Amino acid sequence: MARPPAVLDRARSTILPALRQATARLSPELRRSSEYHLGWIDVDGRPIEAGAGKHVRAALALLSAAAVGADEAVAVPGAVAVELVHNFSLMHDDVIDDDRERRHRPTVWAAFGVGQAITAGDALATLAMQVLLDEGTPGAVRGASVLADATSRLIAGETVDIAFETRDDVTWDECIEMSNAKTGALLGCAASLGAVLAGVDGERVARLNDYGLHLGLAFQAVDDILGIWGQTATTGKPVWSDLRQQKKTLPITAALARADGHRDELRLLLAASRDDEDAAARAADLIEKWGGREATEQAAAEHFDSALAALDAAEPEPGAKTELLEVARFVVERET
Amino acid sequence: MARPPAVLDRARSTILPALRQATARLSPELRRSSEYHLGWIDVDGRPIEAGAGKHVRAALALLSAAAVGADEAVAVPGAVAVELVHNFSLMHDDVIDDDRERRHRPTVWAAFGVGQAITAGDALATLAMQVLLDEGTPGAVRGASVLADATSRLIAGETVDIAFETRDDVTWDECIEMSNAKTGALLGCAASLGAVLAGVDGERVARLNDYGLHLGLAFQAVDDILGIWGQTATTGKPVWSDLRQQKKTLPITAALARADGHRDELRLLLAASRDDEDAAARAADLIEKWGGREATEQAAAEHFDSALAALDAAEPEPGAKTELLEVARFVVERET
Numbered sequence: 001m002a003r004p005p006a007v008l009d010r011a012r013s014t015i016l017p018a019l020r021q022a023t024a025r026l027s028p029e030l031r032r033s034s035e036y037h038l039g040w041i042d043v044d045g046r047p048i049e050a051g052a053g054k055h056v057r058a059a060l061a062l063l064s065a066a067a068v069g070a071d072e073a074v075a076v077p078g079a080v081a082v083e084l085v086h087n088f089s090l091m092h093d094d095v096i097d098d099d100r101e102r103r104h105r106p107t108v109w110a111a112f113g114v115g116q117a118i119t120a121g122d123a124l125a126t127l128a129m130q131v132l133l134d135e136g137t138p139g140a141v142r143g144a145s146v147l148a149d150a151t152s153r154l155i156a157g158e159t160v161d162i163a164f165e166t167r168d169d170v171t172w173d174e175c176i177e178m179s180n181a182k183t184g185a186l187l188g189c190a191a192s193l194g195a196v197l198a199g200v201d202g203e204r205v206a207r208l209n210d211y212g213l214h215l216g217l218a219f220q221a222v223d224d225i226l227g228i229w230g231q232t233a234t235t236g237k238p239v240w241s242d243l244r245q246q247k248k249t250l251p252i253t254a255a256l257a258r259a260d261g262h263r264d265e266l267r268l269l270l271a272a273s274r275d276d277e278d279a280a281a282r283a284a285d286l287i288e289k290w291g292g293r294e295a296t297e298q299a300a301a302e303h304f305d306s307a308l309a310a311l312d313a314a315e316p317e318p319g320a321k322t323e324l325l326e327v328a329r330f331v332v333e334r335e336t
Numbered sequence: 337m338a339r340p341p342a343v344l345d346r347a348r349s350t351i352l353p354a355l356r357q358a359t360a361r362l363s364p365e366l367r368r369s370s371e372y373h374l375g376w377i378d379v380d381g382r383p384i385e386a387g388a389g390k391h392v393r394a395a396l397a398l399l400s401a402a403a404v405g406a407d408e409a410v411a412v413p414g415a416v417a418v419e420l421v422h423n424f425s426l427m428h429d430d431v432i433d434d435d436r437e438r439r440h441r442p443t444v445w446a447a448f449g450v451g452q453a454i455t456a457g458d459a460l461a462t463l464a465m466q467v468l469l470d471e472g473t474p475g476a477v478r479g480a481s482v483l484a485d486a487t488s489r490l491i492a493g494e495t496v497d498i499a500f501e502t503r504d505d506v507t508w509d510e511c512i513e514m515s516n517a518k519t520g521a522l523l524g525c526a527a528s529l530g531a532v533l534a535g536v537d538g539e540r541v542a543r544l545n546d547y548g549l550h551l552g553l554a555f556q557a558v559d560d561i562l563g564i565w566g567q568t569a570t571t572g573k574p575v576w577s578d579l580r581q582q583k584k585t586l587p588i589t590a591a592l593a594r595a596d597g598h599r600d601e602l603r604l605l606l607a608a609s610r611d612d613e614d615a616a617a618r619a620a621d622l623i624e625k626w627g628g629r630e631a632t633e634q635a636a637a638e639h640f641d642s643a644l645a646a647l648d649a650a651e652p653e654p655g656a657k658t659e660l661l662e663v664a665r666f667v668v669e670r671e672t
Contacts, residue, residue, distance in 0.1 A: 027492035029499055029518075066478065096451040115432040115498040118454060122428065122491045126484055129465055133481040141477050145469040148462055155458045156363035163365055164450040181363075304364065 004054065005326035011059035015079045022080055023133050026123055033120040038093060038139035039103065043111050045206035053103070056331060057082045057190040064208050065194030067316035075194030077135045078143050081189045084121050084128035085151050089120035089186075096162060097245060099235045101237070110307045125151065139197040146196055148191035157182025168267050176299075179220040179250070180213065187216035191324075211324070214307035219331045221300035224249035225293060226334065228284050236335070240280035243273040250299060255292030263317065266290070267314065304332050340390065340664035347395035350408065351415045358416055358467050362459055369456040373427060373444045389439070392667060393418045393526040399660050400544050401530030403652035411530030413471045414479050420464035421487050425494065425522075427457035431580060432498060437573070461487065465553070475533040482532055486525035493517025500584035504603050507591045508589045512635075515556040516549070523552035527660075530609035543650035547660070555667045557636035560585035561629060562670065564620050570670070576616035579609040586635060591628030602626070640668050 023034050035041045042048045058079035082259055093099070094107040095117050101107060109117035128151075132144035160178045164170050168199035180196065191212025192205045226235050227242030235241070252270065252325050259266050266286050274281035307328055316324060359370050378384045394415035399410035407605050429435070430443040431453050437443060445453035464487075468480035493607055496514045500506050505633070513640045527548025528541045562571050563578030564587055588606065595602050603623050607617035623629065652660060 025488075026494060030492060072567045088458075091497045093453050096454055113498075116495065118432055119491050119495040119498070122424075122458070122461065123488065123495075125461065126491060129484045130482070130488060133477070133484060141469070143467070144480070150470060152402075152459065152462045152466060155368060155455050155462060157450065159363060159365045159455040159459075162449075162455070301593045319389050 004171075005330050007059045007063065007323040007327060008054055009058065011055045011062055011079065014062060014078060015055065015058045015083065018076050018080045019083060019230065022084065022127055023116075025127065025130075025249070027151055029116065030120050030123045033108050033116045034087070034124060036111060037087060037120070038106050043106070052224065053083075053087075054308075055083065057086050057187065058328060059327055060187065060190040060212060060324070061194045063194065063218070063296040063320050063327070064192050064260075065198045066198045066322065067208060067314065068196070068204055069317050071199030072194070074139070074198050077140060078147075078193035078197045079190075081131045081143070081147055082186065082193055084124045084131065085147060085154070086186060088121045088124035089125070089129070089154055091117050093158060095121075096158070102296035104115045112135075113251070120309075129268040135197075137197070139199040142201075143193055143196045146193065147189055150185045152186035153181045157165050157185065161247070165246040167248065168270070169250035170253050172250065172257055172295075175248060175250050175253045176217070179217055183220040183223075184213040184216035187219070188213035191215070202252045204314050204316075207295075207310050208316075210310035211307050211314060211328075214310060215328050215331055218300045218303035218328075221250055221296050222332050222334055224251055225296055228252075228287065229293070238276070240284055243283055245272065246270070246274055250296040251287050251292035254295035255287040255290035258292075258295075259286070259290040260272065262286070262290070272294060300332055304328065337655045340442035341659065342604050343395045343399065343659040343663060344391055344666070345416065346468055347391045347398055349399060351391070351394045351412060351419065353420060354416045354467075356414050356464055358420065358564075361463065361466075365452065365458050366459045369444050369448050369452045370423075371459060373423060375439065375441075378446050379442070389419075389423070391419065392663060393422050393523065394547060395663055396507045396523065396526040396660070397530045399530065399663070400526075400528050400658050401534050403544060403650065403654035403660065404531045404534055404536045404540055405653050406530070406534030406536070407472075408530070408536050410475070413467050413476060414533045415481075415526075415528035417464040417479070417483055418522065420460045420467070421483060421490070422522060424460035424464070425490055427460070429494060431457075432494070435573070450585045471533075473533070473535075475535040479529055480562075481530045482529065483525055487519035489517045493519070493521065497583070501582040503584065504606070506589050506623035508586065508593055511584060511586050511589045512553070515553055515560075519556040519559075520549040520552035523555070524549035524550075527551070529531070536654050540650050540652075543666060544645050544652070546646035547643050547650060547664075550639045550646060551664050551667055554636045554639035554643060556671055557586055557632050558641065558668050560587055561632055561636075564588075564623065565629070576609065576613070576620060579606065579616040579619055582606070582610055586632040587623050587628035589628075591623040591626035594631075595622070595626040598622070598626070636668055640664065 023031055026034060032045060061079035061082050062072040066071050087163045091108050095109045099107055109122060111297055118253045129144055132140045157178050161182055188209040191209040195205050195208055227249055232239055256263055267281050269283040273283050311324055359367055361579040372655050385581055397415035397418050398408040398411045401408050431445045431450055435443055436446045444456060457495040465480055468476045493514050497518055531541050531544055565584055568575055592599055603621040605615050609619050
């Protein structure tokens with residue numbers, strides 16, 4: 001993996017005290033499952049140092065304040081809130097997708113039960129709102145509103161993603177729209193939330209949001225490639241995990257669109273992939289053969305370029321711009 | 337069942353347009369499962385008139401505005417938001433408790449799958465925040481904050497309720513504290529939210545909140561009695577449902593505290609109740625014999641009295657006071 005840019009480390013150490021203060025407000029059971037999920041404690045509550053996510057969203061929130069010339073400190077509640085929403089969605093996704101492992105550890109539902117994973121996710125989403133509303137400034141109230149809207153889109157995207165699992169006619173455009181909601185909305189929000197907290201509004205905020213949105217789509221395209229061809233050591237997920245779970249991702253929808261005359265063959269292999277590893281391997285080969293991987297790589301590149309164009313249009317402060325470029329590169333340069 | 341007071345019908349017709357406007361903002365899948373849950377459509381999306389809840393929380397929110405001399409219309413976004421939070425928690429509870437029926441219909445997860453029920457609940461909780469934050473008035477922003485705090489307590493209470501299922505040493509006080517969070521917090525919020533939206537703060541709001549909180553505890557005590565001795569026709573749940581689910585409710589904790597020398601016998605019967613209807617029937621008899629039912633009825637009466645005392649202290653407008661009394665009586669006068 002590419003070396004993480006320094007801003008991710010800075011984001012981590014900047015927001016960690018505030019994030020810990022936030023989770024400390026939770027009742028004991030909810031605090032335990034949340035802090036376990038965040039990689040701070042093991043299943044018995046002992047402090048550990050696990051890989052706890054890359055804090056990309058927190059970094060974007062901080063940098064978006066710097067981008068409009070404000071102090072990054074003003075963005076801290078936003079950075080905390082957006083990480084809380086992200087982790088709420090991961091907890092619920094793991095229940096919904098029946099995923100037993102994340103970041104090479106048992107998921108919250110696997111460790112503490114489905115009930116705890118559902119309520120802990122609920123608690124983090126609520127806590128995100130509390131963190132911003134307690135701040136009480138006009139920027140923070142506006143930030144809560146913007147974050148609630150992004151959360152709503154994220155939930156809608158996840159719901160469509162589930163519905164896709166039982167359909168075999170999902171189109172590329174539908175898949176882009178779903179990724180836009182599931183991944184783009186929260187990254188767009190993160191990449192503008194610091195500016196919102198700083199009291200800025202209008203064109204620059206809209207362009208920063210666009211930067212995050214396109215970065216989210218580029219990220220999702222890379223993630224879709226990893227979901228089929230990624231190695232377990234990199235992804236922490238089983239091989240061909242998206243195929244096994246009947247996800248309808250960009251490479252699949254692109255291949256189906258191009259597999260004239262062979263569409264039914266590919267559909268049958270995809271359906272068989274749920275219970276049959278050989279079928280999944282053959283499906284992966286066919287998807288590559290019919291151009292699904294190439295189309296998705298191209299989409300990743302295009303949305304990366306759109307992200308950079310939006311960043312230019314936002315006219316960010318030079319230092320913040322350099323770091324926002326570094327984050328963008330880091331997000332798309334993950335190895336399969 | 338006691339005849340519902342007129343204010344519940346008024347609350348229903350007052351908030352229904354705004355509630356429909358709110359759910360119309362949801363994406364198609366989320367809208368479908370939410371409107372199904374609310375009793376507006378059947379599983380195929382056809383309009384129906386199902387029993388859709390009693391709108392007690394909405395009525396309390398409207399009356400709390402009237403109680404401080406404001407127009408009930410100012411409370412509508414609060415009434416809608418509190419109903420959304422209530423229904424979010426029901427959807428997730430049904431998943432967590434593995435309940436297949438509610439209001440004599442299949443629950444959302446039973447009808448549309450666990451994934452849809454989780455994301456639909458998430459969507460309603462988020463929508464509640466959006467409804468208040470979009471309002472944008474200082475009262476509505478304060479209302480969003482108050483509602484987020486109540487939601488946080490509700491989630492904590494539900495989490496403790498789950499944890500109780502695997503414990504056999506839950507005390508009466510722990511059970512009261514859990515009910516306080518699970519049921520009292522949101523009713524307290526509902527009973528003061530309209531006043532908050534009207535821009536009122538301070539002593540009257542605190543006393544209205546106390547009224548709702550104690551009413552919630554009285555309601556929960558009655559609900560705990562119905563959870564053991566209620567008839568399916570009234571509750572829409574299987575007989576002895578709380579015993580079958582290993583819930584630790586007020587009658588159970590009271591009986592255990594009083595069953596000196598017979599505690600182990602009762603514990604064994606309670607444990608056996610999960611899979612054995614005869615054991616549940618005998619446990620119910622023992623709980624009654626050891627005074628669990630009587631203690632819970634007494635608690636219901638005491639919290640009802642405390643609710644009325646708090647209502648007096650809030651010095652509500654006379655018309656609103658009459659209706660708040662009617663709601664209070666209706667809430668505790670449900671038949672087993």
